[in-house]
Amino acid sequence: MIPRSNHGSRSRNGSPMRPAFPGTASYRPDNISITDDLHPVIHAGRVALITGAASGIGRAAALEFAKLGLKVAIADVNEEKLQGVGKALAATIGEANVLVVPTNVSKLEEVIRLRDRVYEQWGEVAVLMNNAGIGDKGTSWDGIENWRKVFDVNLFGIINVQQTFVPSMLHQENPAIVINTGSKQGITNPPGNAAYNASKAAVKSLTEGLAHELRERPNSDVTAHLFIPGWTFTGLTGSDSKAEKPAGAWTPEETVLYMLDKVREGEFYILVPDNETKREVDQLRIMWAAADIAEGRPALSRWHPNYKALYEEYMREGMAQLE
Numbered sequence: 219m220i221p222r223s224n225h226g227s228r229s230r231n232g233s234p235m236r237p238a239f240p241g242t243a244s245y246r247p248d249n250i251s252i253t254d255d256l257h258p259v260i261h262a263g264r265v266a267l268i269t270g271a272a273s274g275i276g277r278a279a280a281l282e283f284a285k286l287g288l289k290v291a292i293a294d295v296n297e298e299k300l301q302g303v304g305k306a307l308a309a310t311i312g313e314a315n316v317l318v319v320p321t322n323v324s325k326l327e328e329v330i331r332l333r334d335r336v337y338e339q340w341g342e343v344a345v346l347m348n349n350a351g352i353g354d355k356g357t358s359w360d361g362i363e364n365w366r367k368v369f370d371v372n373l374f375g376i377i378n379v380q381q382t383f384v385p386s387m388l389h390q391e392n393p394a395i396v397i398n399t400g401s402k403q404g405i406t407n408p409p410g411n412a413a414y415n416a417s418k419a420a421v422k423s424l425t426e427g428l429a430h431e432l433r434e435r436p437n438s439d440v441t442a443h444l445f446i447p448g449w450t451f452t453g454l455t456g457s458d459s460k461a462e463k464p465a466g467a468w469t470p471e472e473t474v475l476y477m478l479d480k481v482r483e484g485e486f487y488i489l490v491p492d493n494e495t496k497r498e499v500d501q502l503r504i505m506w507a508a509a510d511i512a513e514g515r516p517a518l519s520r521w522h523p524n525y526k527a528l529y530e531e532y533m534r535e536g537m538a539q540l541e
């Protein structure tokens with residue numbers, strides 16, 4: 219049994235600087251709260267499973283877990299890219315510690331096959347990262363096929379994986395975590411892609427429910443986390459077609475390092491900044507969105523012309539107080 223002495227604590231003991239990712243990452247958790255040899259889950263020898271691992275954030279997470287010495291299982295619909303990530307992982311941790319399972323998370327039978335492969339091979343999942351996602355556009359009266367596609371992947375993909383894996387994870391001897399990838403768009407609901415926003419709002423809701431159910435379960439050693447990336451330069455945001463990362467976006471590596479730091483601290487809401495949006499700005503935007511309901515303002519008043527001046531004043535004053 220791995221000790222869980224510091225899990226969830228917020229001690230900030232001096233720990234060595236994490237190895238830098240090659241590339242352009244500028245976020246460095248330079249003083250991580252819990253070193254990996256003490257963390258019971260993000261720990262060498264344990265098993266991470268990442269969906270949507272062929273690209274972007276999922277790929278970066280798989281590579282980071284491998285660097286930390288975890289065994290890594292990766293799943294994605296894009297088989298060709300997934301095999302490429304598998305090779306990169308094998309170069310870091312050796313082929314025996316990598317499992318590449320092409321999987322469409324929106325198909326329950328493929329998710330069941332994925333679980334069977336991972337448990338046959340390694341007998342556990344310590345980190346379940348529900349990350350596969352798409353951004354096909356659906357507006358309020360247009361794009362019904364995209365609405366179905368987006369919900370099949372972003373929502374039912376997570377439901378399929380959660381329902382298939384969590385019962386097995388609950389019976390493991392050692393602690394485990396579930397990280398579901400949501401979005402700020404599922405919280406503040408900016409106009410533009412109602413289908414994506416609604417799917418991510420559902421992910422927030424189901425992950426909050428999961429966290430509560432796990433917490434209430436006697437002797438539960440599984441926790442849930444809602445990962446809310448900032449603007450990250452990935453396939454979803456144009457990295458396949460544009461060579462240059464926009465200055466405002468973070469690299470997938472930065473986003474993943476930030477996420478891992480917060481998981482180590484035991485945070486549930488992992489609200490990730492980027493080079494354009496500070497955490498304080500997100501906090502104020504989220505509070506404004508909640509106040510639409512509490513104060514009876516029109517829907518999405520942040521984008522309502524009659525509320526423009528009030529919103530701007532609120533942000534100015536809020537930032538002045540927080541800084």
Ligand SMILES: NC(=O)c1ccc[n+]([C@@H]2O[C@H](COP(=O)([O-])OP(=O)(O)OC[C@H]3O[C@@H](n4cnc5c(N)ncnc54)[C@H](O)[C@@H]3O)[C@@H](O)[C@H]2O)c1
Nearest residue numbers: 270272273274275294295322323350351449450452453454
């Ligand atoms: N990039 C951002 O700025 C940003 C911001 C907020 C949230 N997110 C979320 O982060 C997650 C990762 O996205 P990303 O930005 O790295 O994009 P990405 O396109 O680079 O990666 C997503 C991966 O999911 C895979 N995928 C799609 N449908 C699948 C399916 N049915 N089964 C299995 N795999 C499937 C894709 O093939 C791809 O490899 C998504 O859930 C996305 O909504 C991204």
